[in-house]
Amino acid sequence: MQQALPIFSAEHIKAIDAFTIQTEPIASIDLMERAALKCSQWLMKHYAVETIFKVCCGLGNNGGDGLAIARQLLEHGYKVEVFKINYSNNYSEDFLINKKRLETLFPRFLMEVNDVKHLPHFQKSDVVIDALFGIGLSKPLNGLAAECVNQINHSNAIVVAIDVPSGLFVDQHTDKNSAIIKAQHTLTFQSPKLGFMFAENNIYVGNGHVLDIGLRVSEKLRSEATAFYLTEEYIQQLLKPRAKFSHKGTFGHSLLVVGSYGKMGAAIMSAHALLRSGAGLLTVCVPHCGYEIIQTSVPEAMALVNGNEFIQFSELEVNSYSTIGIGPGIGTQKDTQQSVKVILESFSKPLVIDADALNAISLNKEWLKLIPQNSILTPHPKEFERLTKNVSNDFERHQLQIEFSKEYKVYVVLKGAHTCITTPDGESYFNSTGNSGLAKGGSGDVLTGLITGLLAQGYTSFEASLIGVYVHGLAGDMTKEEKGEVAMIPTDVIENIPNAFKRLINV
Numbered sequence: 001m002q003q004a005l006p007i008f009s010a011e012h013i014k015a016i017d018a019f020t021i022q023t024e025p026i027a028s029i030d031l032m033e034r035a036a037l038k039c040s041q042w043l044m045k046h047y048a049v050e051t052i053f054k055v056c057c058g059l060g061n062n063g064g065d066g067l068a069i070a071r072q073l074l075e076h077g078y079k080v081e082v083f084k085i086n087y088s089n090n091y092s093e094d095f096l097i098n099k100k101r102l103e104t105l106f107p108r109f110l111m112e113v114n115d116v117k118h119l120p121h122f123q124k125s126d127v128v129i130d131a132l133f134g135i136g137l138s139k140p141l142n143g144l145a146a147e148c149v150n151q152i153n154h155s156n157a158i159v160v161a162i163d164v165p166s167g168l169f170v171d172q173h174t175d176k177n178s179a180i181i182k183a184q185h186t187l188t189f190q191s192p193k194l195g196f197m198f199a200e201n202n203i204y205v206g207n208g209h210v211l212d213i214g215l216r217v218s219e220k221l222r223s224e225a226t227a228f229y230l231t232e233e234y235i236q237q238l239l240k241p242r243a244k245f246s247h248k249g250t251f252g253h254s255l256l257v258v259g260s261y262g263k264m265g266a267a268i269m270s271a272h273a274l275l276r277s278g279a280g281l282l283t284v285c286v287p288h289c290g291y292e293i294i295q296t297s298v299p300e301a302m303a304l305v306n307g308n309e310f311i312q313f314s315e316l317e318v319n320s321y322s323t324i325g326i327g328p329g330i331g332t333q334k335d336t337q338q339s340v341k342v343i344l345e346s347f348s349k350p351l352v353i354d355a356d357a358l359n360a361i362s363l364n365k366e367w368l369k370l371i372p373q374n375s376i377l378t379p380h381p382k383e384f385e386r387l388t389k390n391v392s393n394d395f396e397r398h399q400l401q402i403e404f405s406k407e408y409k410v411y412v413v414l415k416g417a418h419t420c421i422t423t424p425d426g427e428s429y430f431n432s433t434g435n436s437g438l439a440k441g442g443s444g445d446v447l448t449g450l451i452t453g454l455l456a457q458g459y460t461s462f463e464a465s466l467i468g469v470y471v472h473g474l475a476g477d478m479t480k481e482e483k484g485e486v487a488m489i490p491t492d493v494i495e496n497i498p499n500a501f502k503r504l505i506n507v
Contacts, residue, residue, distance in 0.1 A: 004234045004429060005210075006217070006225035007194050009171050010135040016190070020216045029094045031213070032061065036068030038211040039162060039187050043069070043127075044076060051127055053080045054120055054157070056148060058132040058166070060092045065162050066131025067098035067110075074106050082110045083120050085132060087145040116147045122155035130159055130181045132166035135193070141167045146179035153182050161186040165204040170195040173393040180204050190215045192229050197418040197430045198394035227428040235470045236504050238463045242278070251280030252322035252456030256449065257343065257357075259286040259329045260336070261309035264293045266329025266355070269442050269490055270449035271298045274325070276497040277453025277468075283321070287311055311336045318347045325452030327357030328445040337363065344370035350461045351375040354448040355383070362386035368408055374424070374461040378413040378448055402426055411465045413451070415444060419473070421465045429466055433473025435480050442490035447472045450497065474500040 008016065021028050043053070055070040057063035063084070070082045082102065091099075102110055113119055122128055130152065132145060141149060149167055152159060160183060164170055167180035170193040174180060184206040188196070195201050196208045243250070254274055259267030264286070271284050271294065284294050287307040294303050306313040312335040318324060326343055330336050337360040343351065344361075350372055353361070358379050361367045368387075371377075379387060381397065388404060391397040398420065405412050405422040414420045419431040451468035455461065475496040479488045482496075 001237050002234060003222070004228035005191055005231050006222060007192055007197070007227040007229055007428075007430070008221070008225060009194070012221055012224065013135055013190075015221055016215050016217055019218050019221070020214075023216055029097050032064055032094050032098070033068055035189055035211070035213045036065050036072060038189075038213055039065070039069050040072040040076075042187055042209065042211065043073065043129075043160065044078070047127055049077055051078065052123070052125065053078060053129055054122060054126050055080060055082045055129040056120070056132055056152065057082065057084050057095075058145070059084075059086070059088060059090060059095055060134065060136065061094055062131050062134035062136075062162060062164075062166075064092060064095040064098045065134075066129055067095065067102050069129060069131070069162070070109070071098070071102045071105060074109065080109060081120065083113050084110060085144060085148050086112060086114050087143055087148075113144070113148070116144065119148055119151050122152060122157040124156040126155075126157040128152055128155070128157045128159045130161040130166050130183060132181070134163045135170050137164075137167065137169060140175065140178035142179075149179040149181050159183040159185075159206075161205075163188050164193060164195075168195060168201060168204050173395040174201070174204075176200075182206075185209060187211055189213050192430075194227055195395075197420065198398070199417060200394045202417070226426060227430070229430050230432050230466060230470050232470075232504065235467055238459075238467055239501075239505055240457075240459070241505075248280035251278055252453075252458065253281040253283070253320065254279050254452050254456040255283050255285060255304075255318065255321040255324045256328075256452065257285045257311060257324065257326040257330065257339070258445075259284075259290045259294070260311065260331040260333075261287065261289045263329030263331065264290045265442065266445045267294060268297045269445040269494065270325065270328045270452075271301050272491075272494050273446040273449030273497065274453035275300050275449075276494060277450050277457070278501070279453035279456045282453075285311065285316075306339070307335070311339050313339050313342060316342055316346065318343065321347075322456040322458075323349060323352065323452060325352040325354070325448050327354035328448055330356045332356050332359050332363065336360065341367055341370070344372075348372055350455060352378065352448055352452040352455060354378045354444060358383045358387060371408060371410055373409040374411065376411045376413060376451055376455070376461050376465050378415065378444065378451065380415045380444065384412070384414055398428070402428060411461050413447070413465055413469060415447070419469050421469060423462060431469045431473050433470055434476050435473075435485055437480050437483075437485035437488040438473070438476045438490075438493070440488075440490060443472075443476075443493065446490050446494055471497060471500045471504070474503070
């Protein structure tokens, strides 16, 4: 089976470069030329030949990329000004080779910048290419390099960063008070970087674009990857064909424990999404106030009533269900909290736990040990903090999420722009689908239903988490195309779940 796209650390990327140079074989300067060509092709595809490019180059290999990009753009008739920012006296060998190539072909276009007063002035119509620093950065920028970054950021020019926005650490938190390029686009090589997955860095990365430059990855390095980026090809491999002689029992019987007075919408959305997942049977446990609502709104589902305005039961027969999803809209009344505990204690198979069920556990943290192994928890960041503790940045939260999954042997689906699924084995999977139109109340209820339905059909917790998150985001992207991010709502997304599955299974 094809692996999801690995997200490698900066240290691993250096090793991959070296492995490619050794085994292809290819000279490092030729690999740099290949990477620069991918960037130039992207730039020429997106910007007209009249565009004025101002390329700011550091003195290492990232600066070498910038010099090669500038030369290639000049060769295609683009207007290019190149600035060599002399923040030190140390140069990489490949930088010097590309400097000589540029000076030989286009001697008038390279300008030396030795102090702040000679920094270029950037116009609103310019496209600034940031090629100051790459993944090798080990400390915050200072001096002339920092001044150059700040001048770029204070301009109104469009900024395209090469590989990594200069000043940004890719594997650890970067102090927001330091000098960091704020790019509209980042052209990164071969695979996304971990830092690109987190909200705190969006202001610097902008739109990330992964350019395949043909790097070779050894099996050893591939096996050491613990973070991955989901691709359509990978998700397609996880989907199972439906046999001709299947029946409703083949695809599982799900129980959703959802809803309360004033929050029956959550019950309806999660139920509809579950049915759209392909599950065979669905029973929805709701309080008495929601009985007529659920029977009318979701005629395909059976109804089980407990409590009046809120879920309330001291015992529940659960052995006949393939899986249970619990939490959307149930509230955190004392009796409802105890009902959550009953489920945790009486159901031994993996659960899907969301919303108020997570909040109930947060109020009774000793219940964490009651969660069945391989259960799937689907918190948003605040819900996750309630389960664990407050954190100071996204990297710290990510590490906490990994540790939580390992400690309690559960899958955590931490919702966000790049929803992250962590596994009991300590791996992380970041989603590549979805858009800001999903940032609305009810989207999480849809995801809970979708994952629960997949789990009921016999998918593993790992498969159900990844497929559910990807399909949810893909349905959201399809809805965006129809209705736009502003006006789309979760019920629109449910209607596109079938289209998302059709695309993935090529029906």
